Amino acid sequence: xxxxxxxxxxxxxxxxxxxxxxxxxxxxxxxxxxxxxxxxxxxxxxxxxxxxxxxxxxxxxxxxxxxxxxxxxxxxxxxxxxxxxxxxxxxxxxxxxxxxxxxxxxxxxxxxxxxxxxxxxxxxxxxxxxxxxxxxxxxxxxxxxxxxxxxxxxxxxxxxxxxxxxxxxxxxxxxxxxxxxxxxxxxxxxxxxxxxxxxxxxxxxxxxxxxxxxxxxxxxxxxxxxxxxxxxxxxxxxxxxxxxxxxxxxxxxxxxxxxxxxxxxxxxxxxxxxxxxxxxxxxxxxxxxxxxxxxxxxxxxxxxxxxxxxxxxxxxxxxxxxxxxxxxxxxxxxxxxxxxxxxxxxxxxxxxxxxxxxxxxxxxxxxxxxxxxxxxxxxxxxxxxxxxxxxxxxxxxxxxxxxxxxxxxxxxxxxxxxxxxxxxxxxxxxxxxxxxxxxxxxxxxxxxxxxxxxxxxxxxxxxxxxxxxxxxxxxxxxxxxxxxxxxxxxxxxxxxxxxxxxx
Numbered sequence: 001x002x003x004x005x006x007x008x009x010x011x012x013x014x015x016x017x018x019x020x021x022x023x024x025x026x027x028x029x030x031x032x033x034x035x036x037x038x039x040x041x042x043x044x045x046x047x048x049x050x051x052x053x054x055x056x057x058x059x060x061x062x063x064x065x066x067x068x069x070x071x072x073x074x075x076x077x078x079x080x081x082x083x084x085x086x087x088x089x090x091x092x093x094x095x096x097x098x099x100x101x102x103x104x105x106x107x108x109x110x111x112x113x114x115x116x117x118x119x120x121x122x123x124x125x126x127x128x129x130x131x132x133x134x135x136x137x138x139x140x141x142x143x144x145x146x147x148x149x150x151x152x153x154x155x156x157x158x159x160x161x162x163x164x165x166x167x168x169x170x171x172x173x174x175x176x177x178x179x180x181x182x183x184x185x186x187x188x189x190x191x192x193x194x195x196x197x198x199x200x201x202x203x204x205x206x207x208x209x210x211x212x213x214x215x216x217x218x219x220x221x222x223x224x225x226x227x228x229x230x231x232x233x234x235x236x237x238x239x240x241x242x243x244x245x246x247x248x249x250x251x252x253x254x255x256x257x258x259x260x261x262x263x264x265x266x267x268x269x270x271x272x273x274x275x276x277x278x279x280x281x282x283x284x285x286x287x288x289x290x291x292x293x294x295x296x297x298x299x300x301x302x303x304x305x306x307x308x309x310x311x312x313x314x315x316x317x318x319x320x321x322x323x324x325x326x327x328x329x330x331x332x333x334x335x336x337x338x339x340x341x342x343x344x345x346x347x348x349x350x351x352x353x354x355x356x357x358x359x360x361x362x363x364x365x366x367x368x369x370x371x372x373x374x375x376x377x378x379x380x381x382x383x384x385x386x387x388x389x390x391x392x393x394x395x396x397x398x399x400x401x402x403x404x405x406x407x408x409x410x411x412x413x414x415x416x417x418x419x420x421x422x423x424x425x426x427x428x429x430x431x432x433x434x435x436x437x438x439x440x441x442x443x444x445x446x447x448x449x450x451x452x453x454x455x456x457x458x459x460x461x462x463x464x465x466x467x468x469x470x471x472x473x474x475x476x477x478x479x480x481x482x483x484x485x486x487x488x489x490x491x492x493x494x495x496x497x498x499x500x501x502x503x
Contacts, residue, residue, distance in 0.1 A: 025256030028231035030321030040290030046221040052209040057225025063429025067404035069250030076245040079335025088403035099472035100396035105329040110371035116318040155364030158326035172320035179313035187270035198276035237328040333359040340486040388465035394437035401430030
């Protein structure tokens, strides 16, 4: 399939290799943070079948990863989902897909900054032995100011380009994975030694998804599992800065996915063997520790001396993800501006750092304002906004998967490989995520979903999730009046994959 001649947008080409790209994907997902906040809720839904649900959540993400890989081979553009869906389905569907990615990323950035702040004070409290220091996180003003400081630092590192980003990530991701390996080894060793209250022996039945007690419990656990894998596509958003941009980002995404599913499965098994799934003490089903399992297991598994490493790892995980998560949002905004879907000022690339400077700063400011306003407005609103995140993830991932099959519809009869990787697998992944989207939308209508608050009898999570999509539609209509050429399909079409703004 001919895709025309590509030209760079001014980003620093060939600055990231296969390993660096995979590290960026792993870092954006924030595996240690995801595990400490998700192990408890998942066990609460599916019990000992937690490893099976982690595997089940991996399946749709793997299928969508195949779609990303094939689209990137044809059109290695930093706009990824936005660019590809415009070429497949037209400017309006593509604009909304890009909006879904941008707003989901801003929500995640604000959440990551909040988590990094909380663990920063928890870690200081552990190191100093002072409850007063740990309690500083409960002071809303102190918390928000510290959170804004983390956002400013992450924005500055991302602003300085891929070289600065890559160097920081090697250290932070290496630390995370090393601590996870240490945790798993010591948890399994102590569990097998016997005598631990609540510990249970490993069983292969844990890997059977059909062992979950009900379909409702399975879908609830699956939603949590899908969230745990989100972010691997950051590998693709730096494709124009990657060596071998047509193939390397897709390979890096698959490597990141394999590392993630392996670390999730091993940690789930190790934690389950050590602590069991009970609802008391260190049991993973204890509702009092569900939001931060590693804080409860740090000293019992690693001991009082090494236990602090888990706090360091969670902080490193949140901080690393906070920094790399700026990459996809800034480059998506850069691409949307380049193709005239957003104001042209966001298409400027810093002449020295070769990064989308204005788009990066705008993302940082939007994240800081969003978190500060939501924190002081209502804690429930902030919680419900985070719950609405899953809706956005399924929204733009599923559209991208369907875009792959439609974009390559003329290739599907050429070979079995093309039929599978460009058609069957992406469509199947898109259907699975679309089903989760619809199920989540249905569940969100109930006020009991999320914080339990409601608006005129409708769940707040539903109002926020749908409301954010409506805001995107309104902004799209405003941009349609400002940039009619893009929305008439005259700027970015199937035959013009790399229209750029000249320096």
